Amino acid sequence: MTVKENFENAKQQYEKWGINVEDVLKKLKNVPISIHCWQGDDIGGFEVNQQELSGGIDVTGNYPGKATNPKELRSDLEKALSLIPGKHRVNLHAIYAETEGEVVDRDAIKPQHFENWVNWAKKNGLGLDFNPTLFSHPKADDGLTLAHPNKEIRDFWIRHTVASRKIAEYFGKELGTSTLTNIWIPDGYKDIPSDRLTPRKRLKESLDEIFSVEIDEKYNVDAVESKLFGIGSEAYVVGSHEFYMGYALKNNKLLLLDSGHYHPTEVISNKISSMLLYSDELALHVSRPVRWDSDHVVILDDELREIGLEIVRNDALDKVRIGLDFFDASINRIAAWTIGTRNMIKALLYAMLTPNDYLKQLQEDGNFTERLALMEELKTYPFGAIWDYYCEQMGVPVGESWLDEVKSYEETVLSKRN
Structure with a gap:
């Protein structure tokens, strides 16, 4: 699948928690x-x-x-x-x-x-x-x-x-x-x-x-x-x-x-x-x-x-x-x-991308079981697909592909320095 397709699939999982992924990315680029x-x-x-x-x-x-x-x-x-x-x-x-x-x-x-x-x-x-x-x-x-x-x-x-x-x-x-x-x-x-x-x-x-x-x-x-x-x-x-x-x-x-x-x-x-x-x-x-x-x-x-x-x-x-x-x-x-x-x-x-308000409420309600369970499950949500899409939208290399540019710069520029 393409970066965009992976993003759309991942976005659905976060949106079920009320997270507007597009708004998140707009906010992130200003930090x-x-x-x-x-x-x-x-x-x-x-x-x-x-x-x-x-x-x-x-x-x-x-x-x-x-x-x-x-x-x-x-x-x-x-x-x-x-x-x-x-x-x-x-x-x-x-x-x-x-x-x-x-x-x-x-x-x-x-x-x-x-x-x-x-x-x-x-x-x-x-x-x-x-x-x-x-x-x-x-x-x-x-x-x-x-x-x-x-x-x-x-x-x-x-x-x-x-x-x-x-x-x-x-x-x-x-x-x-x-x-x-x-x-x-x-x-x-x-x-x-x-x-x-x-x-x-x-x-x-x-x-x-x-x-x-x-x-x-x-x-x-x-x-x-x-x-x-x-x-x-x-x-x-x-x-x-x-x-x-x-x-x-x-x-x-x-x-x-x-x-x-x-x-x-x-x-x-x-x-x-x-x-x-x-x-x-x-x-x-x-x-x-x-x-x-x-x-x-x-x-x-x-x-x-x-x-x-x-x-x-x-x-x-x-x-x-x-x-x-x-x-x-x-x-x-x-x-x-x-x-x-x-x-x-x-x-x-x-x-x-974390439903922080919901997790806060669980703590206030004393529901520590669900709090811990969700905090752990969220760690394996498709965060990487959102990150890759963000990089693509911002015009920088996706995934580890940036390393190729560093290697090229090292060969053409860094290696020639004393």
């Missing part, structure tokens, strides 16, 4: 995913005085074809985006500035250093998000930045973060869509600290100073991201979940939940509904922590499906800013983007 640029070059960036990767972050693998300059990275992103249904966003770090060979330290970056990114985003109809880069720098060598006991170092990183928020504001003005600026820092200690409070006081004071600089919230939205531990900060991280949750709620900032930044049995899908009770918006970095924060390519596993369900059944598609965060240099990087982003969209589609 943007923020795709992280750093999968394409292993978080190297393009600073003239490029530093070795540090700050509790590591990328393993040496698959050929890594992007080595902004033009290559944008070309690779375009290829990945051509294989992913919908219109999306690209998430940049400050180290992806283009300074025309001039050494510009991070506290001196300006919007002009991202003009090429903005022009590219306009051409491709994309939004941009942003992150200050508080790692891989001599002033972060000891694993402390905004919480550093040395005021001069703290002030440097404060200036860098303020500059980053101004760049994000520029993105928002130029592209007509608000930019999310997410602050993550590596600060912490390898061994048991003798004082947990003082570094957190310094971090709070640094954030207060950063946010005292007014940036138009129409164009820039601030978020803060916690972490459980990092390489070199195994015993204590200054910016814990409790620290940032309290700071975000008290100061009207977005909390960003990264699915790799918690205990191995702790999942962000279980946090989404709680945060939405107290915050109008929420941000996510969706990753796959095989062993702690290992940032593997997102697959359609139980947690990803549950993240999609929590967003959809709580009517939060316009309240949750979904971004991705993984890096794997052991496989083709364009394939990594494509697999991860398509899976995030699949999770949302799966959730939108």
Whole structure:
């Protein structure tokens, strides 16, 4: 049978639950995913005085074809985006500035250093998000930045973060869509600290100073991201979940939940509904922590499906800013983007094809038998036929056929890079 015939047969099964599949697909195509640029070059960036990767972050693998300059990275992103249904966003770090060979330290970056990114985003109809880069720098060598006991170092990183928020504001003005600026820092200690409070006081004071600089919230939205531990900060991280949750709620900032930044049995899908009770918006970095924060390519596993369900059944598609965060240099990087982003969209589609209102009522009625039975039976509904049709309608490859395009691009483009 054709993709269309399979779709029509599958649609009938979902429609018996009152789901308008055509409306679902219309809604889905308007949900943007923020795709992280750093999968394409292993978080190297393009600073003239490029530093070795540090700050509790590591990328393993040496698959050929890594992007080595902004033009290559944008070309690779375009290829990945051509294989992913919908219109999306690209998430940049400050180290992806283009300074025309001039050494510009991070506290001196300006919007002009991202003009090429903005022009590219306009051409491709994309939004941009942003992150200050508080790692891989001599002033972060000891694993402390905004919480550093040395005021001069703290002030440097404060200036860098303020500059980053101004760049994000520029993105928002130029592209007509608000930019999310997410602050993550590596600060912490390898061994048991003798004082947990003082570094957190310094971090709070640094954030207060950063946010005292007014940036138009129409164009820039601030978020803060916690972490459980990092390489070199195994015993204590200054910016814990409790620290940032309290700071975000008290100061009207977005909390960003990264699915790799918690205990191995702790999942962000279980946090989404709680945060939405107290915050109008929420941000996510969706990753796959095989062993702690290992940032593997997102697959359609139980947690990803549950993240999609929590967003959809709580009517939060316009309240949750979904971004991705993984890096794997052991496989083709364009394939990594494509697999991860398509899976995030699949999770949302799966959730939108679920009779969530009916299942909620079963729970309210105490009918846990039928609730469990239906939730399990729905897992083998012909979801794939709806997905294939959606891809076909959006003009991207159906099924695994996208892999042929990646292989061709690798042969004609990636293999020729040094």
